[in-house]
Amino acid sequence: MAGLEGVPVADTHLSMVDGQRGHLIYRGQWADKLAHSHSFEEVTHLLWVGRLPEHRESERWCRDWTGKRALPASTVRILDSLGTEQGMMESLRTGVSSLPWEGKTWPPTPEALVGILARVPTLVSHRWHRLQGTDPIPPREDLTHAANYLYMLTGKEPSAAHVQALDAYWVLTAEHGLNASTFAARVVTSTQSDGLSGLVAAIGALKGPLHGGAPSEVEGMLEQIGDSNRAAAWIERRLRRGERLMGFGHRIYRTRDPRAESLRVVAQRLASEEPWFRLALQVEEEALRQLRQWKPHRELHTNVEFYAAVVLKAIGLPRELYTPTFTVARTAGWCAHILEQAENNRIIRPQSRYIGSFPD
Ligand code: ACO
Numbered sequence: 001m002a003g004l005e006g007v008p009v010a011d012t013h014l015s016m017v018d019g020q021r022g023h024l025i026y027r028g029q030w031a032d033k034l035a036h037s038h039s040f041e042e043v044t045h046l047l048w049v050g051r052l053p054e055h056r057e058s059e060r061w062c063r064d065w066t067g068k069r070a071l072p073a074s075t076v077r078i079l080d081s082l083g084t085e086q087g088m089m090e091s092l093r094t095g096v097s098s099l100p101w102e103g104k105t106w107p108p109t110p111e112a113l114v115g116i117l118a119r120v121p122t123l124v125s126h127r128w129h130r131l132q133g134t135d136p137i138p139p140r141e142d143l144t145h146a147a148n149y150l151y152m153l154t155g156k157e158p159s160a161a162h163v164q165a166l167d168a169y170w171v172l173t174a175e176h177g178l179n180a181s182t183f184a185a186r187v188v189t190s191t192q193s194d195g196l197s198g199l200v201a202a203i204g205a206l207k208g209p210l211h212g213g214a215p216s217e218v219e220g221m222l223e224q225i226g227d228s229n230r231a232a233a234w235i236e237r238r239l240r241r242g243e244r245l246m247g248f249g250h251r252i253y254r255t256r257d258p259r260a261e262s263l264r265v266v267a268q269r270l271a272s273e274e275p276w277f278r279l280a281l282q283v284e285e286e287a288l289r290q291l292r293q294w295k296p297h298r299e300l301h302t303n304v305e306f307y308a309a310v311v312l313k314a315i316g317l318p319r320e321l322y323t324p325t326f327t328v329a330r331t332a333g334w335c336a337h338i339l340e341q342a343e344n345n346r347i348i349r350p351q352s353r354y355i356g357s358f359p360d
Helices: 031-037 040-049 055-066 073-080 088-097 110-117 120-133 144-153 160-173 180-190 195-206 216-227 228-242 258-273 275-294 306-313 319-343
Strands: 015-018 023-026
Touching: 015 031, 015 195, 023 040, 023 110, 023 258, 023 319, 031 258, 031 319, 040 110, 040 319, 073 088, 073 120, 088 120, 088 195, 088 319, 110 195, 110 319, 120 144, 120 258, 120 319, 144 160, 144 216, 144 319, 160 258, 160 306, 160 319, 180 195, 180 319, 195 275, 195 319, 216 228, 216 275, 216 306, 216 319, 228 275, 258 275, 275 306
Parallel strands: none
Antiparallel strands: 015 023
16 A cells, blocks of 8 residues: 555546556557657647547647747746756746636636646746756747757757657657656646646656656766676665666556657667667666566566656757656646546545554
8 A cells, every 4th residue: 555556546548557568558549659650749639638639630739839838927037036046847846836827727628728738848948048047049839849849948940850759758758647746736636726736736746756857867877887897886886775776667567668668769769879878778788687686576677767868868958857858748648637637526535544642
C-alpha cells in the first residue's frame, strides 16, 4: 500500500500503461506509432476529444492554439518581478497560476484549458530569456507548437529534424496514466477547484527528482562520468552508497519503458556520430549490468528520462530546460485528466490508517 503501489484509483479512457509487456496506448492507439506519425497538437486532440482530428478540423484546432500564445501583461509583470533564486520550475508554477482563466470555474472546458496549454511554452521561454539576461522573443503564429517553442528559445527557425524530434518526445510524454503529477491534478479537480489550481499542483509534483526532475540529473551523471572507462567505478560508488541512478527504474514498468526505446531511435537519428551519444549507450549498458547485480530482487530498466535527456541534448536544449520542456508535453495529459475527472466527478478522499497512540 505504501505509495499506493498497485492501487487503481480511477477509471480512464485516456491511456493504458502495461508494465509487464511494456505497452503504452493512448485512447486505443499505440503511443510510439503516434509519435512517428502525428504532431503533438493532433495527439492532444486525440486525448481531449477522443479521436485524431480530420484535416480541416486539425487546421482549426491548431489555429485555436496559435492565437493564444502571447502572455498577458499581468503575467509578464509577475514573472519579471521574480528573483533569480526562483528557478525555471518555480517560475513556471507561479506563471501558470497567474494566467487568466477564460469562462466559468467549474466545470473546466477545453476552451479554457487551451488558453493555458498554448501559453506554457511562452512562459518557459520568457523566463529562460530573463534568467539569461536576454530579451524574450515573442511567439509566432505561423509555426507549430514545437517549432515555435524552439524559435522562441533561440530566435532562429529550427531545422525540420529538431522539430520532428521534439514533437516525437512531446507525444511520447504527453500522457502516462496516474503518475504522481496527474494524480495531483485529479485530486485538486475532484474538489471542484479550478483548472489552474490542478495544473499548479501537477507542476509542483512533476518538479521532484523522482518524477520529472530526473533528466537533468541524467545529463549531470553523464557529464561527471565523462569517459566510458570511468563508468563502472562511478556507478558502483553510487550504488554502494545506496543512491539511485537517475533514468532507471519505474513504478509500473517491469520491462523496458517503451518510451525509452522510441526515444533512443529518435536520438540515434540526430546524434549517432556524437561521442557523448556513444558514452550514453555505454553508461546505460553498464548501469543495467550493475543494477542486475545490486538489485536482483527488482526488475530495473532504462526509463523515459534517460533518453529524454539524450534527445533534448541532441536538439541543443540546455539542461535547465529539460523539466520545463517535459512540462509543456505533460500539460496536455494533465488537462485531459482534468476534463475526464470533471465529467464524472466524485471527490477523491482516501483514508489513512491511524497507527499513533490513544488517549489514556
Ligand atoms: N537506482 C538504483 N536503485 C533503484 C532505482 C534506481 N534508479 N530505482 C529503484 N531502485 C531500487 C530501490 O533502491 C529499491 O531497492 P531495495 O529494495 O534494495 O531498497 C528497489 O529498487 C525498489 O525501489 P522503490 O523505491 O520501491 O521503487 P518505486 O517503484 O517506488 O520507484 C522510481 C520508482 C521512483 C521511478 C525509482 O525507480 C527511482 O527513484 N528512479 C530514479 C529516478 C527516475 O529516473 N525517475 C524518473 C521516473 S519516470 C517519470 O517519472 C517520468
